Amino acid sequence: MGTILTNAPAEPVGTVAYATADGLLGSVWLLVAIPLVSAVVLLLLGRRADRWGHWLGVAAIGAAFVLGLTYFLQLRGLENKSVELSLWDFIMVGDLRVDFGLLFDPLAAVFVLLITGVGFLIHLYAVEYMAHDPGRRRFFAYFNLFVAAMLLLVLGNNYVMLYFGWEGVGLASYLLISFWYERPSAATAGKKAFLMNRVGDAGLAIGIFIMFATLGTTQYDEVFNGVGSLTATTVLVLGLLLLLGATGKSGQFPLQAWLPDAMEGPTPVSALIHAATMVTAGVYLIARSNPIFSANTTLQLVVVSVGALTLLIGCVIGAAKDDIKRVLAWSTVSQIGYMFLGVGLGGGAYALAIVHLLAHGFFKANMFLGAGSVMHGMNDQVDIRRFGGLSKYMKITWITFMMGWLAIIGMFPFSGFFSKEPIIVAAFERDDWTAWLFGMAALAGAGLTAFYMTRLFVLTFHGPKRWTEDIEHPHESPKLMTIPLILLGVGSVGAGFLLATSVPDWLTATAGLGGQEAEHHAVLSHTVITVLSLLVTVVGAGLAWFLFRKGTAIAPQPAGVVVTAARRNLYTDAFNEAIFEKPGIFLTRALVYLDNRGIDGLVNGLAAGIGGGSARLRRLQTGFVRSYATSILTGALLVVAAFLAVQAGWLT
Secondary structure (H helix, E strand, O other): OOEEEEEOOOOOOOOOOEEEEOOHHHHOOHHHHHHHHHHHHHHHHHHHHOOOHHHHHHHHHHHHHHHHHHHHHHHHOOOOOOEEEEEEEEEEEOOEEEEEEEEEOHHHHHHHHHHHHHHHHHHHHHHHHOOOOOOHHHHHHHHHHHHHHHHHHHHEOEHHHHHHHHHHHHHHHHHHHOOOOOOHHHHHHHHHHHHHHHHHHHHHHHHHHHHHHHHOOOEHHHHHHHHHHOOHHHHHHHHHHHHHHHHHHHOOOOOOOHHHHHHHOOHHHHHHHHHOOOOHHHHHHHHHOHHHHOOOHHHHHHHHHHHHHHHHHHHHHHOOOOEHHHHHHHHHHHHHHHHHHHHHHOOOHHHHHHHHHHHHHHHHHHHHHHHHHHHHHOOOOOEHHHOOOHHHOOHHHHHHHHHHHHHHOOOOOOHHHHHHHHHHHHHOOOOOOHHHHHHHHHHHHHHHHHHHHHHHHHHHHOOOOOOOOOOOOOOOOOHHHHHHHHHHHHHHHHHHHHHHOOHHHHHOOOOOOOOOOOOOOOOOOHHHHHHHHHHHHHHHHHHHHHHHOOOOOOOOOOOOHHHHHHHOHHHHHHHHHHHHHHHHHHHHHHHHHHHHHHHHHHHHHHHHHHHHHHHHHHOOOOOOHHHHHHHHHHHHHHHHHHHHHHHOOOOO
């Protein structure tokens, strides 16, 4: 089905060449088609599919995972590790040629396995979680649309195909975040996510326009091969526009405010967004565009700065939240910040960021689904101050959540240690004073992460019980929910080591990813950094355990400046409202007033004048001969009077 092309691995960074190949990978388009078709079927059949539609959704993602694993194994056996499938000519206008094609290479392959593998477990969990929801069939239709769009995003062979998937992910996220649209908070959260993402999407779209204007193409290989011909200013502007798109999808500063509010959707949606799909899109975009970002050191500095600032913002705000899902949401903001830090560092750190992204997919899906299990057993309660002692009642959820907690704080030998600690080391390997700035920011983030995630874990599962027994009756979730938790818990333990020892070498076949740049010496030795990382982790976790082991006050307590600011999201929402929302509302009202009173007033006034004049003239049409005779006589007298006046010289 189309033409298959392979990427020659021996080309230098920034240069990509293709040659024809054949094989099983010619059917890679099925990865997108199967989830998409299942979504369309569920939407078209409507209520007729209510009884079995959810299983169709699960089966479609399971089939996509099996295919993805098959294609991955097939790709490993090829000497040239990339295949490009050209399906048809999509846009043919003037000099613009856009191919509807797919690219399956090492980078796309690992994302496919993450999206379909973790996505399948989340789908399976959602069958039971949404069992009593009358819209379950519609939910799975949107769920599979989400997966199909994300797969198109990572498999597209050019920026236009990426943009199609990009917008598809935005649409599906809006539908899922506002799934319970009868709740005002859910409807508002969906609109907030949609609008904030439009800001980032505009940047990505303009960046694609610049590619065509300067290079005449949007194909990955042609764009990357042409980067060397662009001026430094053009590369910087292009990269900043791509970065704006990435910050929107991945919830990074300054477009991070939508991501925690996305918790208004069902918990499986939160897990899919945060672990396997939407928030990883920004990291993918920068990693895929590595020849652009690697061509400008200023651009790399901006990416690193965004990552370092965001990871600290996420940690500080997360430490002040009491909603179990919002704490996890801010932890995602922070962990994606580590990934941006990695892709911004360039060279081998690109692969380190991808390793952390994949490991994060396991333990973050584990923790979000664990939070859903807690909510399932606690009558949808989300306030961690009203939990406590749940380890006695929900042992599987407790143990699996513990695995995710130890992984995300980076405790040895759990997966987060092997994925996050190398990024901290890489931050200390910069060539100038910024090594201390970004390295210490990454270390501080590790300590703060250990603090607020331990606070979450302790207040939820340990200490005295603080729930209302007449309302909440904690119990373990059904097997269809706990089995995915167990599998993800195992991944939270061992995935990091396996990924860290295999993914960097695997990614060397993708231009610019994996491998190493020229050797740099860290301002601190690797051993010292590792010891410091573990030390701040233990101190942060120990402090939280000491402070919260006996529970916490349920009523809001007076707080200092920092805690108050953190509770209010560091005033980022207030800033957006003051700088963007309120001026926008004022401008809109002013334009409406101008339209109503100015433009419409002029048109309506002219119409009213003509109508009024016509009404008055119409009074002369009486139908009486005497009236018409009088008018004629009056007119004749006026004409005679004017004639006489002229003759007399009165009017000269």
